[in-house]
Amino acid sequence: MKQLYLYLLSRFAYRYKRYALYAPLLAILLVANSCQKISDTTEVKLAHTLETTHPVHKAMVYMAERVKEKSGGKMTIDIYPSSQLGSERESIELLQIGSIGMTKVSAAVMESFSPNFKVLSLPYVFRDKAHYYDVLDGGIGDDLLKEGEKYWLRGLCFYDAGSRSFYSTKKPIDTPADLRGMTIRVQASNTAFSMIKSFGGAASPVSWGELYTALQQGVVDGAENNPPSFFLSRHYEVSKYYSLNEHTMIPDILLISTVVWDSLTPQEQQWLQEAAEESAQVQRELWEEAEVEALQAIKDAGVTVSTPDKAPFAKLVEPMYESFKNEPEVYSLIQRIRQTGNTKETIVSATKP
Known part of the structure; x- marks a missing residue:
């Protein structure tokens, strides 16, 4: 009380x-x-x-x-x-x-x-x-x-919250085209909404506590998260496809x-x-x-785990970077991050498996 x-x-x-x-x-x-x-x-x-x-x-x-x-x-x-x-x-x-x-x-x-x-x-x-x-x-x-x-x-x-990847109740999401017609749960983030739109899907900000039921009842077709969260939430019980495209960290x-x-x-x-x-x-x-x-546990539970080519996903979201030119502080941070470490690799080449 x-x-x-x-x-x-x-x-x-x-x-x-x-x-x-x-x-x-x-x-x-x-x-x-x-x-x-x-x-x-x-x-x-x-x-x-x-x-x-x-x-x-x-x-x-x-x-x-x-x-x-x-x-x-x-x-x-x-x-x-x-x-x-x-x-x-x-x-x-x-x-x-x-x-x-x-x-x-x-x-x-x-x-x-x-x-x-x-x-x-x-x-x-x-x-x-x-x-x-x-x-x-x-x-x-x-x-x-x-x-x-x-x-x-x-x-x-x-x-560290690892890399976030897609999981689905319907099918593997191994290419951006697989997201067409699908509704994916994301966090309450405008950036996440833009990302799903770039891939051709629809985004829905279902709360974490309600997501299991939303997946089970078909309110959303899938979600995205790291392996430990996917496992500990028991979402693998209703989502039998996990695609390690690792779109965000x-x-x-x-x-x-x-x-x-x-x-x-x-x-x-x-x-x-x-x-x-x-x-x-x-x-x-x-x-x-x-x-x-977590990865071993979900495989043992019958989840199909795939490792898709990341390059097609990365290519579709490149325009998101340029969209921040009207936000100088954010755009400057993007440039600083991309210049950290090896500056010769491009985002696409660097994300190939």
Whole structure:
């Protein structure tokens, strides 16, 4: 009941900001809930939508353990998994007003709040996993993590979310032509909508929690995600075709509310930042293992896994890059990403299997 009350209170505060008279009181109540001082201990609440078996959840558990170790028990992180406190979008909104302290979201969802993040959702913008890590671990990644501060969202680190590929209830999606007449579930991302349109399909932003039923009932014909998410969600039970075209490599982002971050002492901020960065390295190892296990598990469950030629997909989305010329900041980020590492390869040639 307390969580429900605080959630409703925060939603009221966010949607009815004109009631400025109540803003100070709401801020006090919300920050007290998301970052509490219990005697000499600082407690931060972290909410996310993933199952407890997911590599990202395990990495966040590791982070919480490291924070407790580093602080000698003076700082703790309480984790609320499996959408207990809302969807990714709702969690971001609650972060913006400090109702919860931390969350994990996809960069695709972040683009609705901090527009420059859309660059990470562009199909085939990364040549391979090495290029992906070079970008996230370098200056571009740092700039994007700081970018969210303008919107009360501070990025602590990126988590690897692998490559997203298509799965379907009807047939393999081995060429763009296979998408014609099909409705594909995507995240609430304009970039994802544009990508599906470029491939000739129709996009639908069904929520993650409702997707199994939507696939089962034919509301959508397919979806796209990485192997561990496809497996852990049990979508393989109703989608028997998985095509590894690997159109995007969209990272997850560990966020903290700037309201909460600014309430921490410099020492607490250091403990948290260090633990987050350590957890990101652990998560990459966990993710690599999870991908191998998930692919084998879905094959064992009777899913047909194919590896289509990526070049036809990549060619169709090239115009998306030029469409951002009217958004100078995003277009500049695209050029910086493409120039990172080996600049001689083109997007098409670099994405051939």
